[in-house]
Amino acid sequence: MIASEGTDKRVIVVGGGLAGLAACVRLGEQGVPTDLFSMVPVKRSHSVCAQGGINACNEVARQQGYSEYEHFDETIYGGDYLADQHPVLEMANWAPKIIDLLDRMGVPFNRTGEGFRDLRLFGGSLFRRTHFAGATTGQQLLYALDEQTRRYEAEGLVTKYEFWEFLWPITFTEGKTTRCVGIIAQDTRTMQLRAFRADAVVMATGGPGLIFGKSTNSVVCNGAAASRCYQAGAAYGNAEMIQVHPTAIPGADKCRLMSESARGEGGRVWVPRTIGDTRTAKDIPEAERYYFLEEKYPAYGNLVPRDIATREIFDICVNQGMGVDGQNQVYLDLTHMDPDYLTEKLGGILHIYERFVGTNPRFEPMKIFPAVHYSMGGIWTGYEKGNYAPGEPYGKHVSGDLPPVDSEPGRGLRPGAPCNMMTSIRGLYAFGEANFAFHGATRLGANALLSCIFDGLFNGLSVANFVNNLHTKMSTDGSHAETPASAIHQSVYDEALEIEQAKYDALLARVSEDAEQSDEHNPYVIARELGEEMTAACTVVKTGEGLEKAIVKVRALKARYANVQLADGAMWTNQSLVYARAVGDMLKLAELTLVASKAREESRGSHYRLDFPDRDDDRFLKTCQGIYDAATDEPRLEWRDVDTSLVKPRPRTYGKVDAQPEKKEEASASS
Amino acid sequence: MIATTDNAKKPKPRTVRFRIKRSDGHGKPSRWETFDVPVQPGENVISCLQSIATHPITSEGKRTTPVVWDAGCLEEVCGACTMVINGKVRQSCSCLIDEYAPEEGDEISLEPMSKFPVVRDLWVDRDRLFNDLKRIKGWVPLDGTYNLGPGPKESRDKQQTRYKLSECMSCGCCLEACPQYTLETDEEALEKTFVGAAIISQARYFNLHETGKQLEKERLDALSSPGGVQECGNAQNCVQVCPKEIPLTESIAAMGRAVTFHKVKQFFAGE
Ligand code: SF4
Ligand code: SF4
Ligand code: FES
Numbered sequence: 051m052i053a054s055e056g057t058d059k060r061v062i063v064v065g066g067g068l069a070g071l072a073a074c075v076r077l078g079e080q081g082v083p084t085d086l087f088s089m090v091p092v093k094r095s096h097s098v099c100a101q102g103g104i105n106a107c108n109e110v111a112r113q114q115g116y117s118e119y120e121h122f123d124e125t126i127y128g129g130d131y132l133a134d135q136h137p138v139l140e141m142a143n144w145a146p147k148i149i150d151l152l153d154r155m156g157v158p159f160n161r162t163g164e165g166f167r168d169l170r171l172f173g174g175s176l177f178r179r180t181h182f183a184g185a186t187t188g189q190q191l192l193y194a195l196d197e198q199t200r201r202y203e204a205e206g207l208v209t210k211y212e213f214w215e216f217l218w219p220i221t222f223t224e225g226k227t228t229r230c231v232g233i234i235a236q237d238t239r240t241m242q243l244r245a246f247r248a249d250a251v252v253m254a255t256g257g258p259g260l261i262f263g264k265s266t267n268s269v270v271c272n273g274a275a276a277s278r279c280y281q282a283g284a285a286y287g288n289a290e291m292i293q294v295h296p297t298a299i300p301g302a303d304k305c306r307l308m309s310e311s312a313r314g315e316g317g318r319v320w321v322p323r324t325i326g327d328t329r330t331a332k333d334i335p336e337a338e339r340y341y342f343l344e345e346k347y348p349a350y351g352n353l354v355p356r357d358i359a360t361r362e363i364f365d366i367c368v369n370q371g372m373g374v375d376g377q378n379q380v381y382l383d384l385t386h387m388d389p390d391y392l393t394e395k396l397g398g399i400l401h402i403y404e405r406f407v408g409t410n411p412r413f414e415p416m417k418i419f420p421a422v423h424y425s426m427g428g429i430w431t432g433y434e435k436g437n438y439a440p441g442e443p444y445g446k447h448v449s450g451d452l453p454p455v456d457s458e459p460g461r462g463l464r465p466g467a468p469c470n471m472m473t474s475i476r477g478l479y480a481f482g483e484a485n486f487a488f489h490g491a492t493r494l495g496a497n498a499l500l501s502c503i504f505d506g507l508f509n510g511l512s513v514a515n516f517v518n519n520l521h522t523k524m525s526t527d528g529s530h531a532e533t534p535a536s537a538i539h540q541s542v543y544d545e546a547l548e549i550e551q552a553k554y555d556a557l558l559a560r561v562s563e564d565a566e567q568s569d570e571h572n573p574y575v576i577a578r579e580l581g582e583e584m585t586a587a588c589t590v591v592k593t594g595e596g597l598e599k600a601i602v603k604v605r606a607l608k609a610r611y612a613n614v615q616l617a618d619g620a621m622w623t624n625q626s627l628v629y630a631r632a633v634g635d636m637l638k639l640a641e642l643t644l645v646a647s648k649a650r651e652e653s654r655g656s657h658y659r660l661d662f663p664d665r666d667d668d669r670f671l672k673t674c675q676g677i678y679d680a681a682t683d684e685p686r687l688e689w690r691d692v693d694t695s696l697v698k699p700r701p702r703t704y705g706k707v708d709a710q711p712e713k714k715e716e717a718s719a720s721s
Numbered sequence: 722m723i724a725t726t727d728n729a730k731k732p733k734p735r736t737v738r739f740r741i742k743r744s745d746g747h748g749k750p751s752r753w754e755t756f757d758v759p760v761q762p763g764e765n766v767i768s769c770l771q772s773i774a775t776h777p778i779t780s781e782g783k784r785t786t787p788v789v790w791d792a793g794c795l796e797e798v799c800g801a802c803t804m805v806i807n808g809k810v811r812q813s814c815s816c817l818i819d820e821y822a823p824e825e826g827d828e829i830s831l832e833p834m835s836k837f838p839v840v841r842d843l844w845v846d847r848d849r850l851f852n853d854l855k856r857i858k859g860w861v862p863l864d865g866t867y868n869l870g871p872g873p874k875e876s877r878d879k880q881q882t883r884y885k886l887s888e889c890m891s892c893g894c895c896l897e898a899c900p901q902y903t904l905e906t907d908e909e910a911l912e913k914t915f916v917g918a919a920i921i922s923q924a925r926y927f928n929l930h931e932t933g934k935q936l937e938k939e940r941l942d943a944l945s946s947p948g949g950v951q952e953c954g955n956a957q958n959c960v961q962v963c964p965k966e967i968p969l970t971e972s973i974a975a976m977g978r979a980v981t982f983h984k985v986k987q988f989f990a991g992e
Contacts, residue, residue, distance in 0.1 A: 075866060076866060079865055079866055090793055090799075090801060091801075091847070091848075091851060091891075093799075093800075093851065093890075093891055094793045094794075094799040094800060094801045094890075094891075095793075095799075096793070096794070098793075098794055098798045098799045098890070099794050099796065099798060099799075147868040149871075150868065150869075150870055150871045150872070151866055151868070153871050153872035154861070154863060154869070154871070154872040154932065155861055155863060155872070156861040156872070156883075156927070156930045156932065156933055158875075158880050158883040158884040158887050159880070160877075160880060160884075161875055161876065161877045161880045162877070163877060164874075165874040165875055165876050165877070166874065167871075183884060183887075184884055186798065186888065189798055189888070189890070190884075190887055193887060194861075197854075197859055197860035197861065198860055198861075198863065200851075200854060200855060200859065200860055201858075201860045201862075203855070204855050204858075212848075239840050239841075239846075268793045268794045268795065268799065269792050269793060269795065270793065301763060301765075301768075301795075302761060302763050302764040302765065302768040303764075303765065303767055303768035303771060303795055303814075304795045304796070306795075306796045307796075394881070398798075398888075401797075402796050402797065402798075405797060405815050406765075406796070406815065406817070408817075507866055563784070572775065574771070574774060574775035575775065578775075617774075617777050617784075617786060617787050618777075618786040618787055620745075620786060620841075622745075622746070622841070623746070623789055623840055623841035623844070625774075625787065625789045625790075625841075625844075626774060626786075626787045629774075
């Protein structure tokens with residue numbers, strides 16, 4: 051049975067975090083009926099975990115010399131020039147308008163005495179340009195978009211499929227083009243599989259933190275959905291770019307994030323100067339504390355970008371053995387600040403620390419260590435450069451386009467261009483963390499919420515236009531140039547459903563009644579070993595040798611997984627089957643991450659190779675595209691030039707005092 | 722590499738016994754199963770459930786199916802993992818074993834919430850909560866997403882009030898604890914049963930916003946019909962269990978007054 055029968059235009063959005071919900075709101079506004087699929091009730095999506103804030107140029111910063119262009123430049127510099135520049139420019143340009151919109155939606159942004167939106171400092175910038183709602187900004191933004199989506203749901207324009215899991219994109223070949231015309235999904239309660247039609251599908255499924263075992267991610271962030279698109283033929287961009295956040299609390303089941311906003315509000319990172327100092331933090335006088343970030347980076351101090359802070363903390367603990375109490379941890383200290391001020395600005399994270407560690411960070415410094423946090427890499431997407439002319443903003447205005455922002459021809463994105471953020475499979479889009487486009491080799495703090503919402507709102511229009519074109523564009527003989535999904539033959543969907551049903555049946559048949567089920571084929575054990583291997587080989591410091599070993603290990607895990615055993619044969623709500631299925635997809639994405647890390651023989655942003663410590667623009671100012679080879683079940687890599695036509699790559703030192711100017715000072719842009 | 726994140730030299734794990742109420746779904750019989758789980762310091766209920774899923778063997782040594790549960794963030798911000806632990810409703814991810822079962826031989830009992838239909842084992846269906854947010858029109862009526870400048874200015878005090886209310890993560894603790902809130906699965910009856918503290922508080926949240934206020938009348942209509950604020954018996958259980966310390970009784974009082982005022986106005990307007 052086809053859910054969307056009878057109606058005409060239809061879009062599917064997979065994932066109900068910020069990016070997915072923003073897309074629903076935009077599509078709802080355009081009057082395009084949308085089916086929203088999510089593993090969890092959308093209000094519980096991982097976006098709730100985002101804490102610190104959202105960046106945008108604002109009037110206060112502007113009058114101190116900041117601008118949208120500066121925000122763009124920071125993002126590019128922060129990302130070590132690996133991001134194509136036009137989408138980033140467009141995002142920075144829209145940022146202030148996005149904040150205004152969120153403000154209108156009722157997000158309780160913190161206020162100044164006069165009632166304006168308050169701002170805080172954040173990593174990678176010397177200007178106050180981060181808007182925030184306490185230390186639960188992601189939660190507040192997600193709720194606002196959830197509320198707006200609920201409104202369209204009440205109007206019947208959005209239909210939610212919560213607790214449904216995306217299994218596979220359905221493709222259809224017409225003439226020379228293959229495009230995505232729907233998805234197979236499964237209700238994780240009844241275990242029913244169904245085919246759903248759509249003219250376009252948006253993947254807004256977040257990041258793959260779980261392939262590293264313990265990360266700051268939620269339990270659903272396993273990357274399986276993105277991995278399935280990759281296996282279905284979508285190219286995956288910069289898989290090797292994984293961000294390790296400098297400040298988290300290690301835990302038994304996950305690492306809990308302590309937001310960068312703690313440092314933005316004045317938090318200081320330090321260790322005792324003397325190794326083996328056993329005094330408690332408050333008994334160590336100022337002069338005997340080593341504020342290593344402040345000493346090494348006088349300009350940015352504790353607010354250097356995350357990859358740099360992470361490597362410095364790692365170096366202090368692992369190489370120099372200076373970690374607090376001889377362990378892998380450093381102090382993140384807020385105790386010099388007013389406790390009430392801290393409650394107002396950072397209450398959310400202080401609550402988490404108190405709950406899970408048991409001490410009060412207002413009076414005792416927190417002990418933190420880096421943890422895997424975010425994937426800059428994601429499904430590869432394309433775009434069309436801006437076409438507007440300054441001075442005649444509506445001159446080339448295409449009906450349905452947004453009015454242009456201050457920009458020049460050939461810069462930024464063309465608003466509403468159907469190919470914006472479209473993957474290498476036509477009709478399949480990727481938004482938010484699942485999209486590789488915006489953050490290059492390191493994401494700056496408080497840019498994630500921005501890129502997610504920007505994708506949904508700005509590029510949501512591209513999806514609407516793509517769908518509208520499908521329905522209006524006739525070829526010369528009066529038929530549609532491309533058949534809308536509603537008119538595609540049912541057999542396309544039946545066949546896709548059969549394939550997925552067969553995969554599911556095969557997995558369900560792998561139940562072992564054997565009480566002594568071996569760890570060898572236990573999906574939980576395989577996932578744990580995968581996480582340990584990935585964390586050891588592919589996070590803060592990587593080496594060719596370590597990566598090679600990890601690749602061998604992951605391939606061995608894949609072989610073990612081929613005979614995976616389930617402990618539950620239930621025909622309904624079979625959670626362990628859902629988990630086991632995802633583990634198979636995680637293994638493939640992990641393999642790609644390792645292979646790409648090994649191939650990128652340079653250090654750039656979050657990707658640090660001990661054996662290749664310098665950035666190598668000649669060889670690697672390139673996007674790494676991972677393409678799945680079904681015949682070998684292994685990835686193949688292709689390299690594409692990065693568009694650096696707006697700012698030329700410069701050494702990324704953040705004013706480090708002992709920094710050597712990089713050899714390729716004025717490496718020319720390769721575009 | 723990141724070096725091991727498990728800093729402490731691992732002490733020998735101790736064993737904690739879990740009693741878990743299991744069932745195959747709403748209306749199906751339930752049963753108790755016990756599991757002996759080795760725990761390290763710092764573990765919580767979810768990490769123990771993960772251990773059980775890895776090796777689903779009861780304390781009698783019998784093989785069983787992995788327990789099914791609901792979770793998301795694991796840091797008490799998403800609300801997914803709510804269940805009844807040792808008789809008290811709370812989030813399981815923030816339930817630390819060292820606090821709940823400090824002594825060797827201590828037991829921890831886990832049950833699904835009783836006010837929502839069970840999907841399986843500890844997982845319950847809280848759809849109703851989200852549907853009830855539609856009943857009170859829980860959104861700010863925007864003109865659209867086009868760029869129309871900033872929202873209304875707001876005082877710091879008001880922002881702090883709204884922020885507190887906005888932290889509600891729809892976890893359902895306040896509903897589980899409320900004597901007036903009942904398990905209901907019939908669609909039609911659902912429209913008329915008590916919405917509970919969380920929803921009343923959300924109505925207040927939206928009425929406090931300059932633009933949100935435009936739907937105030939509709940919200941008060943909803944809250945003065947069957948299932949509305951008048952059904953609260955003032956037992957104040959809700960506010961005691963809310964993990965986000967949302968001032969629920971304050972919200973209920975405020976909305977109670979607003980509803981009374983609204984009715985009086987309607988009476989004189991002859992509506
Ligand atoms: S005060 Fe009202 S809402 Fe709260 S527990 Fe009591 S009856 Fe329920
Ligand atoms: S008001 Fe509190 S207890 Fe009730 S649903 Fe919201 S967060 Fe949970
Ligand atoms: S898992 Fe999100 S609150 Fe416990």
